[in-house]
Amino acid sequence: MRWRWWVSGSLVCRNCLISAALWSVLCVLAADARADYLRFRGDWDYTSTDSEITNKLSGDRIDTASTRWLQQYNLDFSKTVYPYLNLLGGVLYQMTDLESAANDLQSESGETFLRPFVRIGLDNPIYRAGAEFRHTNVETDVTGGIGTEDLRDEFDVYLGWLPAGLPEFTVRYNQVHTTDGQDTRDTLEKTYTLESVFNPGDNWRFYYYFQRDEDEDNVRNTLVLNDRHTGRINYGRRFLENRLALNTGYQLNYTKLELPARGEVDTDITPSQGLSSIDDTPDDGPALAGNPALIDGNVSISAGLDIGLGGDETTLTNIGLDLGLPTDINKIRVWVDQRLTAAVSNSFSWAVYTSPDNLDTSTWTQVATVFPALFDTFEFRFDITFPTVTTRYLKVVVRPLSPLVPGAASFPNIFVTEMEPFLTLSGLPVTAEQETVDHNVNLTLTGRISPRTSTGYDLNWRTRKQEFAFSAVTDERSELANGLFLRHIFNPVFSTNARLLRTDTTVNDDTVIDYTYGLSLRADYLRTFNQILTFSGTRTELDEGTGTTDSVFLRSNAILYRDWSAYLDLGYSREDLLAIGRQDTATVRLGTNLVPHRTLTFNLDATLRLVENLEDQGGDYTDNAYNLQMFFTPYPALSLFGKVTIRDRDDETTTVQNYSVSWSPFPDGAIQFSLTYAEILRLEEGRRDRNYGPFLAWNISRHLLLESQYTLTDSEDPLQNIDSRTFRSELIFTW
Numbered sequence: 001m002r003w004r005w006w007v008s009g010s011l012v013c014r015n016c017l018i019s020a021a022l023w024s025v026l027c028v029l030a031a032d033a034r035a036d037y038l039r040f041r042g043d044w045d046y047t048s049t050d051s052e053i054t055n056k057l058s059g060d061r062i063d064t065a066s067t068r069w070l071q072q073y074n075l076d077f078s079k080t081v082y083p084y085l086n087l088l089g090g091v092l093y094q095m096t097d098l099e100s101a102a103n104d105l106q107s108e109s110g111e112t113f114l115r116p117f118v119r120i121g122l123d124n125p126i127y128r129a130g131a132e133f134r135h136t137n138v139e140t141d142v143t144g145g146i147g148t149e150d151l152r153d154e155f156d157v158y159l160g161w162l163p164a165g166l167p168e169f170t171v172r173y174n175q176v177h178t179t180d181g182q183d184t185r186d187t188l189e190k191t192y193t194l195e196s197v198f199n200p201g202d203n204w205r206f207y208y209y210f211q212r213d214e215d216e217d218n219v220r221n222t223l224v225l226n227d228r229h230t231g232r233i234n235y236g237r238r239f240l241e242n243r244l245a246l247n248t249g250y251q252l253n254y255t256k257l258e259l260p261a262r263g264e265v266d267t268d269i270t271p272s273q274g275l276s277s278i279d280d281t282p283d284d285g286p287a288l289a290g291n292p293a294l295i296d297g298n299v300s301i302s303a304g305l306d307i308g309l310g311g312d313e314t315t316l317t318n319i320g321l322d323l324g325l326p327t328d329i330n331k332i333r334v335w336v337d338q339r340l341t342a343a344v345s346n347s348f349s350w351a352v353y354t355s356p357d358n359l360d361t362s363t364w365t366q367v368a369t370v371f372p373a374l375f376d377t378f379e380f381r382f383d384i385t386f387p388t389v390t391t392r393y394l395k396v397v398v399r400p401l402s403p404l405v406p407g408a409a410s411f412p413n414i415f416v417t418e419m420e421p422f423l424t425l426s427g428l429p430v431t432a433e434q435e436t437v438d439h440n441v442n443l444t445l446t447g448r449i450s451p452r453t454s455t456g457y458d459l460n461w462r463t464r465k466q467e468f469a470f471s472a473v474t475d476e477r478s479e480l481a482n483g484l485f486l487r488h489i490f491n492p493v494f495s496t497n498a499r500l501l502r503t504d505t506t507v508n509d510d511t512v513i514d515y516t517y518g519l520s521l522r523a524d525y526l527r528t529f530n531q532i533l534t535f536s537g538t539r540t541e542l543d544e545g546t547g548t549t550d551s552v553f554l555r556s557n558a559i560l561y562r563d564w565s566a567y568l569d570l571g572y573s574r575e576d577l578l579a580i581g582r583q584d585t586a587t588v589r590l591g592t593n594l595v596p597h598r599t600l601t602f603n604l605d606a607t608l609r610l611v612e613n614l615e616d617q618g619g620d621y622t623d624n625a626y627n628l629q630m631f632f633t634p635y636p637a638l639s640l641f642g643k644v645t646i647r648d649r650d651d652e653t654t655t656v657q658n659y660s661v662s663w664s665p666f667p668d669g670a671i672q673f674s675l676t677y678a679e680i681l682r683l684e685e686g687r688r689d690r691n692y693g694p695f696l697a698w699n700i701s702r703h704l705l706l707e708s709q710y711t712l713t714d715s716e717d718p719l720q721n722i723d724s725r726t727f728r729s730e731l732i733f734t735w
Contacts, residue, residue, distance in 0.1 A: 128160035275320035308414035311400030320395030345375035563595035
C-alpha cells in the first residue's frame with residue numbers, strides 16, 4: 001500500500017504554489033490587521049475491510065480486502081476590511097488512497113482534491129455587492145491505468161439595491177469553465193440573472209425574475225441559449241372585521257430555448273412542490289408530505305433526507321415532485337451535500353415511480369430502475385435517466401447506504417439537498433427554438449359564517465403551451481381545480497370537516513375529470529378519549545370508463561392511565577380501477593405507549609391487512625406487521641434500546657431485531673461507548689444483513705476528537721453468504 005502523505009512531483013509544486021498565492025493575496029488584502037476569524041481543520045480517516053464471499057451452489061469462496069486512507073485539510077479565513085465590507089477565503093485539500101484485493105488480484109488508486117476560493121462582499125442596509133472566485137482540481141491515479149485530471153474555475157459577481165419603500169433589484173453574473181486532461185470535456189456556462197421584489201403595502205407583492213443561460217460545449221461545438229422570465233403578483237386582504245379573507249395570485253412563466261441540431265439538451269421543468277417520505281411500501285400510500293427544501297434552488301442545505309449510514313436503512317427513502325400538470329419527463333437530478341467515492345455512488349439503486357395523484361389511497365407504478373446513476377464529482381449530484389413518461393407526480397425510491405459497500409464507514413451521513421426535473425431532447429433535425437408559456441392563477445376565499453362555522457372556496461387554474469419551430473405540433477396542457485370546504489363545531493364534543501374538489505385536466509385533445517371528496521367527524525367525549533370517523537374517495541372519468549376509490553376509517557385515541565396511552569384504527573377501502581379491477585382491503589391498526597417507570601418506555605404497534613382481489617388479479621393475501629420497542633435508562637450515563645419487528649404475509653414470517661447499549665463513563669461525557677446489533681431485511685433482494693460491533697468517541701480536548709468503530713457484518717441471500725469485518729478510525733483536529 002502506498003501511504004501518500006504528500007503527492008509527488010509536479011502536483012505538489014503546483015498545489016503549493018496555488019495555496020501560497022491565495023494565502024499571500026489574503027494577507028495583502030488584510031493589510032496590517034489580524035484576521036477576525038481563522039480556522040484550520042484536519043481530518044484523518046482510516047478504514048479497513050476484509051470479506052469472505054461464499055457461493056451457496058458451488059461452494060467457491062472469494063476473499064477480498066480493502067483499505068482506505070483519507071487526509072483532509074481545510075483552512076478558512078475571514079476579515080472585516082471596512083464596515084459592511086468582508087473578505088473571506090480558504091483552501092480545501094484532500095488526499096485519498098485506496099488499496100483493494102480479491103484473491104490474488106490487487107489494485108491501488110489515489111485521488112487528490114484541491115479547492116481554493118476567495119470572496120469579497122459588501123452588505124449594508126441599502127447596497128449589496130460581492131465577487132467570488134473558486135478553483136477546483138481533481139486528479140486520480142490508478143495502478144496500471146490511465147490517470148485523469150478534472151479542472152473547474154467558477155466566477156460569480158452580484159450587485160443589489162434595497163431602497164426602503166421602492167422595488168429591490170439584484171443582478172448577478174456567474175461563469176463556470178470545466179475541462180479535463182483527456183480533451184473529452186470543455187464546457188463554458190454563463191448565467192445572467194435579474195431579480196426584483198416590490199411590496200408596496202401589506203396587501204400587494206410583485207416579483208420578477210429573468211435568467212439567461214449560455215451553455216457552450218467546445219468539444220461538440222454546440223451552443224444552447226435559454227431565456228426565462230417569471231412574473232408574479234400576489235394579493236391578500238381581510239374584510240368585514242376579519243370574517244372574510246381573500247388570497248389570490250397570478251404567475252406567468254415564459255421560456256425560450258434555442259437548441260443545436262446535434263447533441264443532447266436538457267430542458268428545465270418547473271415543479272410545483274417537493275415531496276418526500278420514509279416508507280417501505282412505495283407501490284401505495286400514504287401520501288408523500290410536502291418538502292419545500294427540495295425545490296428551493298439551494299443545493300447546499302439539507303432537505304432532511306439522509307441516505308448515508310445514518311439513514312433508516314430498514315425502510316426506503318421516497319423523493320418526489322408535483323409537476324403541476326401531466327408533463328413529459330425523462331431525467332431527474334438528485335443533489336447531495338458532499339463528494340462521494342465511486343464505490344459509494346455506484347452502490348445506490350434508484351427506482352422511478354409515477355402516479356396521477358398523491359393521496360393515502362394512491363397507487364404508484366414503477367416505470368424504471370436506474371443502477372448505477374451517473375454521479376458528477378464537481379456538483380455532487382446524481383443524474384437519473386429513464387424512458388420518457390407523462391405524469392404529474394413522480395418519485396425516485398432509494399435505500400440508504402449499505403455498510404457492505406467498500407468505504408461506507410466514511411459516510412455516516414449523506415443528505416439530499418435538491419431535486420430537479422428535466423426533459424432531455426436529442427437528434428433535432430435543425431437548429432430549433434422551443435417556446436413555453438405557463439399561466440397559473442390561484443384564489444382562496446375563506447368566510448367565517450359564525451363562531452362555529454367557516455367555509456371556503458379554492459380555485460387553481462394552470463395552462464402550459466409549448467411550441468417547436470421545426471414542428472407544426474403544439475403541445476397544450478391545462479388543469480382547472482375547483483374546491484369547496486366546510487368546518488363546523490356542533491358542540492364541545494362533536495365537530496366536522498367536509499371537502500369536495502373537481503379537477504379537469506386536458507392534455508392536447510384528451511380530458512380527464514377527477515372528483516375528490518372527504519367527510520370527517522371528530523368526537524372529544526372526554527379529555528382522555530376521542531374518536532375520528534373519516535370517509536374519503538376519488539372518482540376518475542375517462543373516455544375508457546370510470547374508476548373509483550372509497551375508504552372509511554375510524555381512529556380511537558385513549559389515555560388509559562398516567563403515562564399509558566393507546567390507539568385503535570379500523571379501516572375499509574374499495575378500489576375499482578380500469579386496469580386492475582376491484583380490490584377490497586380491510587385494515588386494523590393498534591398501538592400503545594407505556595412508561596411504567598421514568599427510566600423505562602415501551603412502544604407496541606401492530607397492523608393487520610386483508611386484501612381481496614375480486615377480479616382474480618393476483619389473488620387474495622394477508623399482510624401483518626408487529627413492532628415492539630423498549631428504551632431503558634437505568635442511570636444517566638447508561639441507556640439501552642431494543643426493537644423487534646415481525647412481518648407476516650401469506651404464512652411467510654420474517655423477524656428483524658435491533659439492539660444497542662450506550663455508556664458514558666465520565667460525568668463530562670468526554671468518552672462515549674456504544675455496542676449495537678442491527679438486522680436489515682431487504683425483501684426486494686431476498687437478503688438479510690446483520691451488523692454488530694462497538695463504537696467509541698473520545699473528545700480528547702476541545703481541539704481533538706477521536707472516533708473508532710469495529711463492525712462485523714453477516715449478509716445472506718439465496719445465492720451467497722458474505723462475512724465482513726470493518727475497522728474505522730477517524731481523528732479530527734481543529735484550531
